[in-house]
Amino acid sequence: MAQDGPASMNLPKVAVDWEDTPKAAYSVFESRTAQNCAAYLLPALQSLKDANPRVALLDVGAGHGSISATLARLIPEGHVTAVDINPDVIPRAKVIAESYGATNISFQAGDIHKLPFEDNTFDVVHCHQVLAHGKDQVGALREMLRVTKPGGLVASREGDMDSEIWWPQTPGMQKAHDYARMLITAHGGGGCSSSGRQLLSWALEAGPKRSQITPSYSVWHFTEKEDKERWGGGMLNVALAGHVRERAVKAGVKEEDLDEMREAWKEWIERDDATLIMVQGEVLIRK
Structure with a gap:
């Protein structure tokens, strides 16, 4: 890409303004469940539940709460x-929790x-696609460990944007990838686009011994029309629309580049041969 393309822009923090987000964009977040986003955690969660059914679980960076609600059901x-x-x-x-019939769940603001919890409060502390958006991942894991009970679990799953591959490899999709990567690294004062591969290193820096950590990998893949509509729709309605787009333009991203990205995503959604995958890193830390 040319030097003046989207990847070279220094964007300010671009957290999504949900009041300004089309309801159609929600599906990309609300399709996430414990089953499709935290499968690596579920066997260990079942073991904890077998030993003590009254499991106390903290979901950090819960967003729309679909993972939280499905964890509550378990x-x-x-x-x-x-x-x-x-x-x-x-x-x-x-609303999402109610739709799942999850009544054993509460919500509050928290960083x-x-x-905002005492030491050794929870049996499980979980986050999904959260560490990538901050600049102190090790500190975040230490804080998660602090509120975890001895013998409890910290669980994290993070995407690795730098591992993303897609087809067809059009110029517009390359710009869209570079733009999404830029949004990640600009978020929260400096996110990380290679979080998935660094999770184990961050976990070790946070203090646990290697024997306490179980790393794993999985893959996000978008190959079927419904999945592509959901993922591509999220890019169209969140990353390339509303106040995120406005801030990008103010930061110097060209309108014509953003329009090219939108057309590329629309084409990608419609093409039968279009696919996209991204590696997901995972860690379970036993305190």
């Missing part, structure tokens, strides 16, 4: 506390770097 005698730094998402998260 521990009916336990309780899920879902926190997010953006209080504006809580009303929607409550992963300063969780």
Whole structure:
């Protein structure tokens, strides 16, 4: 890409304004469940539940809460506390929890770097696609460990944007990838586009011994029309629309580049041969 393309722009923080986000864009977030986003955690969660059905689980950076609600369904005698730094998402998260029939769940605002809980409070502390958006991943993991009970688990799954591959390899899709990568690295003062591959290193820096950590990998893949509509629709309605687009333009991203990206995503959604995959890194840390 030319030097003046989107990847070279220095964007300010671009957290999504949910009041300005089309409802159609929600599906990219609300399709996430414990089953399709935290499968690596579920066997260990079942073991904890077998030993003590009243599992206390904290979901950090819960967003719309679909993962939180489906985790709550798996521990009916336990309780899920879902926190997010953006209080504006809580009303929607409550609606999602109700739609799943999850009553053993509560929501509140909270920052992963300063969780509003005492030491040794939870049996499980979980986050999904959260560490990538901050600049102190090790500190965040230490804070998650702080509020975890001895013998409990910290679980994290993070995408590795730098591993993303797609077809067809059109110039517009390359620009869209570079733009998405830029949004990640600009978010929260400096996110990380290679989080998935660095999770184990961050976990070790946070203090646990290697024997306490179980790393794993999985893959996001978008190959079927419904999945492509959901993922591509998220890019069209969140990353390339509304106030995120406005801030990108103010930061110097060209309107014509953004329009080219939109057309590339639309073509990608419609093409039968279009696919996209991204590696996901995972860690389970036993405290």
